[in-house]
Amino acid sequence: MAFQADFTATLKVTEGGTNDFGGPTFTPMMEKMFSMTEGVSGGQANQCFFDERTVATAANDDLDLAGALASAFGATLTMAKIVAIFIINAPRVGAANTTNLTIGAATNPFLGFLGGTTPTIGPIRPGGFVFIGCPDNVTGIGAVTAATADILRIANSAGASATYQIAIIARNA
Numbered sequence: 001m002a003f004q005a006d007f008t009a010t011l012k013v014t015e016g017g018t019n020d021f022g023g024p025t026f027t028p029m030m031e032k033m034f035s036m037t038e039g040v041s042g043g044q045a046n047q048c049f050f051d052e053r054t055v056a057t058a059a060n061d062d063l064d065l066a067g068a069l070a071s072a073f074g075a076t077l078t079m080a081k082i083v084a085i086f087i088i089n090a091p092r093v094g095a096a097n098t099t100n101l102t103i104g105a106a107t108n109p110f111l112g113f114l115g116g117t118t119p120t121i122g123p124i125r126p127g128g129f130v131f132i133g134c135p136d137n138v139t140g141i142g143a144v145t146a147a148t149a150d151i152l153r154i155a156n157s158a159g160a161s162a163t164y165q166i167a168i169i170a171r172n173a
Contacts (some may be wrong), residue, residue: 003038003046005169007084009131034135036083040173042136045083047071049168052092057099058158062106065168066146079170082112083140084133087154089124091163097126099157101164106153112142123157133169140171 012029036045049069055061063069065079089101102122104114111119113132124130134141144150156162 003036003048005036005045005048005084006033007035007133007135008033034133036135036169040081040171042138045135045140045169045171047077047079047170047172049077049079049170050166052163052165053154054161054163055101055154055156056161057156059156060106061154061156063152063154063166063168064150065110065144065152065170066150069168077170078146078172079144079168080173081138081140081171082110082142082144082168083135083171084131084167084169085113085141085152086129086131086165086167087124088129088165089162090127090165092165094163097160097162097164099159099162100125101162102155102157103130104153105155106151108148108151110142110144110149110152112140120155122155126162144170 010031014027016025038046053061067076067078069077071077089097100123102120104120105118
């Protein structure tokens with residue numbers, strides 16, 4: 001079967017009261033939807049990694065994006081361009097996490113969407129999430145370079161282990 005990825009992010013709010021757009025309610029909505037077919041150009045991808053992982057208290061989970069992760073079918077993934085990353089600081093089922101996660105600041109880090117000398121995103125509080133993507137650009141959100149820019153670090157704060165969910169959509173060229 002060919003690779004197909006569909007993304008939908010919607011935020012809709014209903015608020016009562018008078019406002020510049022009329023009243024008595026204000027109902028703004030932002031939505032981003034896109035689909036990707038198999039390939040290595042803009043609007044395409046051909047690799048995915050989905051996992052639920054646990055990182056010990058005050059420890060790091062370093063994901064090697066260049067040849068160390070496996071697909072759902074056991075194939076080794078060698079990601080060249082990252083198209084989207086979705087991280088949820090919560091297990092799929094079970095007790096909620098109690099610690100914060102931070103993305104970035106690894107040795108040989110995948111920078112892509114991060115900037116600066118030791119870039120991070122966080123804290124991602126328990127139950128929080130981060131979703132970033134760029135499907136239309138041939139480079140996606142960033143290029144992976146084996147051995148120099150290929151580690152995506154998920155760091156856990158001290159206090160307890162944390163189980164998180166991660167999805168990565170990529171191109172292998």
